[in-house]
Amino acid sequence: MSFLELAWTILPKLLTGAVVTIELTIIAITMGILLGIPVALGRVYGNKLIYIICTFFVEIIRGTPLLTQLFILYFGLPSVGIMLSPFVAAMIGMGINSAAYQAEYFRGAIQSVKKEQLIAAYSLGMKQNQAIQHIVLPQMFRLVIPSWSNELIYLLKYSSMAYMIQAPEIMSQGRLIASRNFRTFEVFIVVALIYLILVLIISKLLDLMERRFRIPGL
């Protein structure tokens, strides 16, 4: 069987894995945004207690490997009576992990919004939450896009670690196929190509997004 024929036969199976990979990535990035923004706001605007809690979260998650975190969720939690399916464990693990990184990207973006603009907002009589909503957040989303694109690409690739806890993503599918047909080299070349195509699509999309939301003149 030539490489192309082989690729064609294993593609459907690999694509079901790719769907899981994409699902995991989308859910994780969304969880990361929803959790990461409040953590970033807490680190910039929170009182001492909130700052400490948020910083603690960021440092612990960033200071430990994703794989260790996934193992704790999937193999560790059952010992305290919490059983998670591989997919759910992967989803939660990657979401929390991404939140810590995204919180830092968001924090950087928040802090690069010019202070003068906030002073102007206060001088108009805005409260802090109004200034954050109308001045800081809209600019933060634009400023964060470049580093955020990296995060999305990392996340897509690091979702391969979910293979280690048996989530049926693309690496698991590849391993399964290779263990049956022993054509490991070809199978993982196809897997690599699928990752590559997904990454290229994502960077193109984000590039368009960055241009679409660019502030004229800046």
Next chain:
Amino acid sequence: MPKVILKVENIYKSYGKLTVLKGISFQVNQGETTVIIGPSGTGKSTLLTCINQLTPPDKGHIWLEETEITNPETNINMIRSSIGMVFQLFNLFTHLTVLDNVRLGLIVVKKIPKDRATNICLEKLKLVGLVDKIDAYPAELSGGQQQRVSIARALAMNPKLILFDEPTSALDPELIGEVLNVMIKLAESGMTMVVVSHEMGFARAVANDIIFMENGVIVEEGKPDILFHHPQNPRTREFLHKITELYGGKSE
């Protein structure tokens, strides 16, 4: 008796060991323009930000008409919405168009419906001569245009008083005129203004009162012709002399 809009009484402000304001008192009548001059680093800008509490003073009292701004019970956001402020670096919202920059305060703070807010903004933008730029973003405008947008932003709130913090200091010389012309127009239309500036020509043209500040105190205060032509204090004379040298024949 003219109505007093702003009354500042014995204001003190320190940053750590550095005392920036040491007992500043003055008042501004309705429709009048007070120009504050003095060497840099003498607390002029700090004084302005004390007035709208962006920098809360350590001691002293400030009133806007009958309301004491320095009273902790006072709703400071309400006060700020009726005191306009124009900054040296314009401080426009870079992600918003000219129209949205001017309109945001009306919608968010004053809760004015969008179409009515738009009409108010168009009127103010017409006044500063920028009605053809409503869809432009700040970074697409010259410094002079940006400063006029920020004046329109302050005006749109229908303030009782506008504070100008060195509004022309960051501008190229050929752009200063367009901003000063707008400010002169405002002063002549009866807006109450407190202006920190080194533009002696402007001060001479529209100021009702000049305050010379140095090292955190008011050294001398008076009508422009008296202060410019017969300054009592040697420091005032020296400062005016330096400014004249620097800005050429502007102060005759």
